[in-house]
Amino acid sequence: MKTVMLGLVACVLFGCSGQSSTPVTSEIIGNLDREMHRPTFHFTPPANWMNDPNGMVYYAGEYHLFYQYHPDSTVWGPMHWGHAVSDDMLNWQHLPVALYPDELGTIFSGSVVVDWNNTSGLGSKDNPPMVALFTYHDVKGEQAGTLDFQTQGLAYSLDKGRTWTKYNQNPVMKNPGLKDYRDPKVSWYAPQQKWIMALAQGDHIGFHSSKNLIDWQEESTFGEKIGAHGGVWECPDLLEMTIASTGETKHVLLVSLVPGAPNGGSGTQYFVGDFDGSKFIVDPDFSERLAQQEALWLDYGTDNYAGVTFSDVPDADGRTLFMGWMSNWLYARDVPTKKWRGSMTLPRNLVLQETALGLQLFSKPVSELDNISQRVAEHNNVEVNSTTDLSTLLGQIEEAHRLKVTVKRQEASTLTFNYKNQSEQLSIRLDASAGTVTIDRAKSGATKFEAHFANPQVGVISPSLDAYSFDIIYDKASIELFVNNGELSMTALAFPSTPYSEITFSADGQALIEQISMDKIISQQVK
Numbered sequence: 001m002k003t004v005m006l007g008l009v010a011c012v013l014f015g016c017s018g019q020s021s022t023p024v025t026s027e028i029i030g031n032l033d034r035e036m037h038r039p040t041f042h043f044t045p046p047a048n049w050m051n052d053p054n055g056m057v058y059y060a061g062e063y064h065l066f067y068q069y070h071p072d073s074t075v076w077g078p079m080h081w082g083h084a085v086s087d088d089m090l091n092w093q094h095l096p097v098a099l100y101p102d103e104l105g106t107i108f109s110g111s112v113v114v115d116w117n118n119t120s121g122l123g124s125k126d127n128p129p130m131v132a133l134f135t136y137h138d139v140k141g142e143q144a145g146t147l148d149f150q151t152q153g154l155a156y157s158l159d160k161g162r163t164w165t166k167y168n169q170n171p172v173m174k175n176p177g178l179k180d181y182r183d184p185k186v187s188w189y190a191p192q193q194k195w196i197m198a199l200a201q202g203d204h205i206g207f208h209s210s211k212n213l214i215d216w217q218e219e220s221t222f223g224e225k226i227g228a229h230g231g232v233w234e235c236p237d238l239l240e241m242t243i244a245s246t247g248e249t250k251h252v253l254l255v256s257l258v259p260g261a262p263n264g265g266s267g268t269q270y271f272v273g274d275f276d277g278s279k280f281i282v283d284p285d286f287s288e289r290l291a292q293q294e295a296l297w298l299d300y301g302t303d304n305y306a307g308v309t310f311s312d313v314p315d316a317d318g319r320t321l322f323m324g325w326m327s328n329w330l331y332a333r334d335v336p337t338k339k340w341r342g343s344m345t346l347p348r349n350l351v352l353q354e355t356a357l358g359l360q361l362f363s364k365p366v367s368e369l370d371n372i373s374q375r376v377a378e379h380n381n382v383e384v385n386s387t388t389d390l391s392t393l394l395g396q397i398e399e400a401h402r403l404k405v406t407v408k409r410q411e412a413s414t415l416t417f418n419y420k421n422q423s424e425q426l427s428i429r430l431d432a433s434a435g436t437v438t439i440d441r442a443k444s445g446a447t448k449f450e451a452h453f454a455n456p457q458v459g460v461i462s463p464s465l466d467a468y469s470f471d472i473i474y475d476k477a478s479i480e481l482f483v484n485n486g487e488l489s490m491t492a493l494a495f496p497s498t499p500y501s502e503i504t505f506s507a508d509g510q511a512l513i514e515q516i517s518m519d520k521i522i523s524q525q526v527k
Helices: 002-014 026-030 139-143 284-292 367-372 390-394
Strands: 048-059 062-070 080-086 092-099 106-114 130-137 150-157 181-189 194-201 204-210 217-222 232-242 249-258 267-275 280-282 305-309 320-325 348-355 358-365 373-384 387-389 400-408 414-420 425-431 436-440 457-460 467-475 478-483 488-493 502-507 511-521
Touching: 048 080, 048 130, 048 305, 048 320, 062 092, 062 106, 080 106, 092 130, 106 150, 130 181, 150 181, 181 232, 194 232, 204 232, 232 267, 232 305, 232 348, 249 305, 249 348, 267 284, 267 305, 267 358, 280 284, 284 358, 358 478, 367 373, 373 390, 373 502, 387 390, 390 502, 390 511, 400 414, 400 502, 414 467, 425 467, 425 478, 436 478, 436 488, 457 488, 467 511
Parallel strands: 048 106, 106 181
Antiparallel strands: 048 062, 062 080, 080 092, 106 130, 130 150, 181 194, 194 204, 204 217, 232 249, 249 267, 267 280, 305 320, 320 348, 348 358, 373 511, 387 502, 400 467, 400 511, 414 425, 414 502, 425 436, 436 457, 467 478, 478 488
């Protein structure tokens, strides 16, 4: 336990967070190692260590993904910003490292915006700059025992993100004496024509404003005596969202923390309220809900952390697009991959919906996934009263696939999916009476690399419904589960010794599979 806690402390200090001796080159990029557990359609680094997604932004027809990257090792180390671009968030082209450490520190997490009106003066209206705000982490200052070793830096690009220039008067935000002062997420607040930064400041979030992305002032703080506080707060994201059913505008604040997630280690909670350009105030109804439960979680699985949304998604698109780091600080440095560590979740569309309990954030896979999917089987009205081998219905179980199932419970209370190979299995079990979904990976494959990895993980769903829908996306070493159109999402890594080749479905009473389909997901060759 002591070892685990020391690891967690190190990750809190270094996580959501001179040039490298191993630059990313086209030779490395063009020959991604395809070891057994490397995903086929999830983003992974070309080699070595990756954690938080950073600076996600859409500009000139491209989605940009920057990420926390250590190009010299498969374990966490001096942070750089890796970089990739895509036109669909699924087919990615790796680009050279965007930001390297310098005399001010290593490069921790942050965000990128397009400065359309050139408020910064770093570009022009004809060629608006892409502006990155990020955290400098001064390792020497930390080792010397100072508190102000994290500051905020700025860099900009005038060539669609291909090259970056650091601002010559960095840091643009000095540290007021807070040990944890990081992860700036910047957005444009149109009503007052100013930029807003959400910044993790220990156990709360600070909101700062600027007219030019360079000169910042603190507006307010949020987080005292509300939400989960099992660990330090990290990676905030302030979202303006529209309630799907009413069209009313609300604000949602995402906050990651480690430790303190519902199933151990790191996770992401959220708050629903209003932001007036200065303060974030939680809705009274949402506050009442928090009085009954500590927090609401974006994902109840163990392996979705530090996620944020893409900036500058066109209004015509209208989606709130999210990606997270598919791992957990409990064991991220120990997972059994050899030449790389770290992958991203699928991109997801976040939707704010009214439920019987109040406003809730739903997560759904992006529709672009359909473009790399091929339907291989589809059936309706399959009766079940014990255990059914779905492989007989669906044919060969691909190592990358999407399974959609809608089940009418009838007499059943418990519904279970088992993913199997000859000696291992991962199970997904819904208990309708309790309103819970459990992912059990105790026998899923390699688990002994960390004491907590085999623990069951439990999510919360509306109880006792007549029917439940399951959207299960499997990619060699991960399961992403979406229940009832995203009311519940759970993300879990698994490391079977051979790919799962069989899926069974069981019910503890009469049930009807109203619809079931299997899609093969086509392998994406990251360039």
